[in-house]
Amino acid sequence: MDMKAVSAIQRFTDARSASAIQSYQQARPATEPMPEEPTMIEAASKVAVDFAQTLAEGEETAKASMIGDADPHALVQALAQTELAVEAAVTVRNKVVEAYQEILRMPV
Numbered sequence: 001m002d003m004k005a006v007s008a009i010q011r012f013t014d015a016r017s018a019s020a021i022q023s024y025q026q027a028r029p030a031t032e033p034m035p036e037e038p039t040m041i042e043a044a045s046k047v048a049v050d051f052a053q054t055l056a057e058g059e060e061t062a063k064a065s066m067i068g069d070a071d072p073h074a075l076v077q078a079l080a081q082t083e084l085a086v087e088a089a090v091t092v093r094n095k096v097v098e099a100y101q102e103i104l105r106m107p108v
Contacts, residue, residue: 051085051089054081054082054085055082055085055086057078057081058078058079058081058082061074061075061078061079062075062078062079
């Protein structure tokens, strides 16, 4: 056999094995167990912890800025993150109150 034929056969087998690998990778997720989704209580507690952590980080940055240890840009960024977190919490609270009022208006 000449070298061209050998290299052509090697390319064919490499392409075939690559195709088999890709097929396996596509079929593999179907055989793996689905990760458990967090419950509503777990998700809400994670959000509450993240919210409290954001507020605490903003407060620490503000304290550090007052004594001159923090960069002014870090203070502005921390305040913006805190503002965004509070706005999101207020929006969620408003939606919950609105849903509760809708439930109260339902005829029994």
